[in-house]
Amino acid sequence: MTQALLALADGRVFRGEPCGATGEAPGEVVFNTAMTGYQEIMTDPSYRGQLVCMTYPLIGNYGINPEDMESSRPWLSGFIVKEACPYPSSWRGRTSLDAYMKEHGIVGIQGIDTRALTRHLRDQGAQAGIISSVEGDAARLVERVRAVPSLVGRDLVREVTAEAAYGWAEGTWDLRRGYTEPAAARFRVVAFDAGIKRNILRRLASLGCALQVLPAGTPAEAILEMKPHGIFLSNGPGDPEPVEYLIRTVRALAGRVPIFGICLGHQILGLALGGTTYKLKFGHHGANHPVKNLLTGGVEITSQNHGFAVDPGSLERVGVEPTHVSLNDGTCEGMRHRELPVFSVQYHPEASPGPHDADYLFQAFIALMEGEKGG
Known part of the structure; x- marks a missing residue:
């Protein structure tokens, strides 16, 4: 045909x-x-x-x-x-x-x-x-x-998460040398794999994180036994609300270990802290989305890929404040808790593809772990 x-x-x-x-x-x-x-x-x-x-x-x-x-x-x-x-x-x-x-x-x-x-x-x-x-x-x-199921209410994370835990020891790309050796490890970081991209792991490894990537269904007790300095919540597909097991785990870990979330991880964190999410009309998919940093007043051009968003109106009552906002449609693009060492963004600071305007967020995660660790 x-x-x-x-x-x-x-x-x-x-x-x-x-x-x-x-x-x-x-x-x-x-x-x-x-x-x-x-x-x-x-x-x-x-x-x-x-x-x-x-x-x-x-x-x-x-x-x-x-x-x-x-x-x-x-x-x-x-x-x-x-x-x-x-x-x-x-x-x-x-x-x-x-x-x-x-x-x-x-x-x-x-x-x-x-x-x-x-x-x-x-x-x-x-x-x-x-x-x-x-x-x-x-x-x-x-x-x-008309018989194709909607993404709403489907747990797609189970279809993409790792079957078993694994380590990561590859740094970022260098034109002359290819992928580099990671920096000397200073922090033990657990990364929940809800559909994680490799360049996220490369950026964290390049900043001195000894990474253990875990299936999304790993319980909080197992995480705490590993004594991590930080927890990373990855990107992933679909609706965050059906991923109840990861939401429960993050809720149990919030306030006990520094947490940084990206994309779906941002939404999971929002739900774990007591916020709500909703489906966007056509989502954000591209490498040219302008986002305003409410803390600095600066504007970042970002890479995005998501069809759901955190409702900013649900954050105030749970002690969370928006930190970034989309200049296209005003949706929430970042948040942090006023008291707990947790923060997240809806977009992709690791790019691949896209701009590197928001790469500083990885450094912010390092600084957060350093502060909790005591330097």
């Missing part, structure tokens, strides 16, 4: 050409405004259960390389592009986007009007969809889309 279809739950259908693996892929359709970093996006576990539309028109220009993976494999359900570059050019590239998608069974569609799709999702909201390169009847495909 030389045609591929993208059907949405509201009945809108886009016709294009297949790319990647042959078959069908259901999921929530979202758009990402990053111009580069498609490989990091594909291998970010936060995209579990989603069909990702890239707004930049030509994707795959520099191919795929082994160094830029953010996990062991791609996690997104399907990929939507205007054009998948068939002839990539980069000294680092090892294979093409199309070949990589075929290798990992990722179904895609190209040749559609991604600008029209993005505007539709912006106006109507993220919604269920199916990419198919085997079904030619659009009406039948639309009917099947």
Whole structure:
């Protein structure tokens, strides 16, 4: 079949050409405004259960390389592009986007009007969809889309978290040397893997953290037995509310060990402290989101990938104050407790892909641990 279809739950259908693996892929359709970093996006576990539309028109220009993976494999359900570059050019590239998608069974569609799709999702909201390169009847495909489950209420963390604990000993990338040796360890840090990206671990390791990465279901008692100097709550996919086991664990640990959360970890921390979360209309997915730091008045350009947010109105009564706010829609992008050594941000300071404006947050976590440790 030389045609591929993208059907949405509201009945809108886009016709294009297949790319990647042959078959069908259901999921929530979202758009990402990053111009580069498609490989990091594909291998970010936060995209579990989603069909990702890239707004930049030509994707795959520099191919795929082994160094830029953010996990062991791609996690997104399907990929939507205007054009998948068939002839990539980069000294680092090892294979093409199309070949990589075929290798990992990722179904895609190209040749559609991604600008029209993005505007539709912006106006109507993220919604269920199916990419198919085997079904030619659009009406039948639309009917099947309506049976695709919502991300609301689904625990996707169980699908992406590590099966067992593991250590991490790789530092950040250097153009001449590749990935470097981490700095000498000064802090024992436990990182909850709710879908963690590798570059987060690299940044922490480069700042002297001896890392132990644990499955999201690890209980608080086991954490305290390890006597960590700090706890990191990672990014991850979907709705935070069903991840009750991690919320309970974080609630038990808050105030006993310094905690830093990113993305889903920010939402988990908000729920553990007594706040609430809600689903955004179409989420934040891109590498160019402006955020205002309420503590300094400065503005950061950030990398973001989330479909849920912490309700800032629920924070005041639980002793938590917002520290960062989105300049696009005013949503909460960061918070800290007024008394406990815990803080978090909704965006990705480690970038990969994206800007490094917020890298100082890793240093803030180090400073917090130093203060609690006594220098």
